[in-house]
Amino acid sequence: MQERVLIVEDEASIRQFIIINLKRNNFEVAEAYSGEEALEKVRSFRPQVVVLDIMLPGIDGFTVCQRLREEWPTVAIIMLTARGQDMDKVMGLELGADDYLVKPFNPLELVARIRSILRRVQIGHQEEKSEIIRAPFRLEMRSQRLFKNDQPIDLTPREFSLLKMFLEKNNQALSRDTILDLVWGEDYVGDTKTVDVHIRRLREKIEDNPSEPYYLETVWGYGYRWREGESFAGH
Known part of the structure; x- marks a missing residue:
């Protein structure tokens, strides 16, 4: 079955250029001109994936990203930003985007980013173990759902991959570069700020007090570590 990608870009020439390249790589593609559309x-x-430009007529890409996260938390979002607009990157990630690309970009890089996200989702579905339990959390592999004290918590595809990695690397200090390699892939071209933003969003969802995190610790000057706890991998 073809993976479905929605391209949201108001510039017709850029939109068609992306669509042609994605179709050549066997994606099923739909397009939208505005945020409302x-x-x-x-x-x-x-x-499964939305490629979302920030500058759109009507409601902008940031607002679209926020609404997507509220209504469809499992859809992957890759935001397109202008070169040099670092605050746009951070804002997009803060609102729940899984990744970003800076214009102009090589269409093969976009294809690689899309496949990376979809591959990690597919790996989650194919896991032999059905769940990872580290009290009070239960992470279900096939449904890619998280529960804390049996209460569901919505995760984006990237947040799921990030949390899964930490649960599997229990009590190991991981550098930001290592986290990028394990979760985004060794071929990922981006800075470690991406890791920090995703960690912050994940803490907001799982910690009782995100400003004083208990489960997801900062290893100052290095990276992060999941605090060791009771564990169980189900089958």
Whole structure:
């Protein structure tokens, strides 16, 4: 079955250029010109990945990203930002984007980013163990759902991959570069700020007090570590 990708870009030439390259790589593609149209297309097309430009007519990409996260927490979002707009990158990640690309970009890089996200989702579905339990958390592999004290917590695809890695690397201090390699892939081109933003978002979802995290510790000057706890891998 073809993976479905929605392209949200108001510049027709860029949009068509992306679409042609994705179709050549066997993706099923839909397109949207505006933020409003994007939200309608997500409802009807049900994409696995949304490639989302920030500057759009009507509601902007940031607002679309926020609404997608509220209504479709498992859809992957890759935001397109202008060169040099570091705050746009951070804002997009803070709102729940899984990744970003800076314009202009090589279409093969976009294909690689999409495949990386989809591959990690697929790996989660194919895991032999059905769940990882580290009290009070239970992470279900096939459904890619997280529960804390049996209460569900919505995770984005990237947050799921990030949390899964920490649970599997229990009590190991991991550098930001190592986290990038393990979760984003060794071929990922980006800075470690991406890791920090995703960690912050994950803490907001799993910690009782995100400003004083208990489970996901900072290893100052190095990276992060999951605090050792009771564990069980189910089958």
